[in-house]
Amino acid sequence: MKKKNTPNLPVKAKSTELITVSQEKVERKSDPLEINITEKLHHLKNKAEVRKYLPDILGRVLARIWIDSKFKDDFASEPQKTLEFNGVYLPEDMSIEFQKPNSDRPRIVVYEQRPNSKFKLRVLYLQLVMMAGR
DSSP: OBOOOOOEEEEEOSSSOEEEEESBOOBOOOOTTOOOSOSBOEEOOSHHHHHHHHHHHHHHHHHHHHHOHHHHHHHHHOHHHHHHHTTEEOOTTEEEEEEOTTSSSOEEEEEEOOTTOSOOEEEEEEEOOOOOOO
16 A cells, blocks of 8 residues: 555544544555545535535446446445545535445435434435437
């Protein structure tokens, strides 16, 4: 694994222990066909940031799902944890669903759910649609 030289951020671990965490993702040697979802960590803080950055990231997720069956299985079972494992963190009031995972048109939907509310509001969705022309 190659690691970029970047300043580390302090993170409080225990009351008396201080550790540092790198801001950059660690580069892993991988399959040349593997699509990197994001090159840096994304801690999205609000709906505006989700709408600005997440469509591009989720487009890469859909592309990777198309070619990587293990990633597809991981994402289908736990989409939010899979995003976090790959460096993308959603705000606490947002959730993500992977719909139609076994179809030719898988869909990723991002919802916002306000505290003390039963209702989810759709923020955005991306769906893979393959089109051919002549």
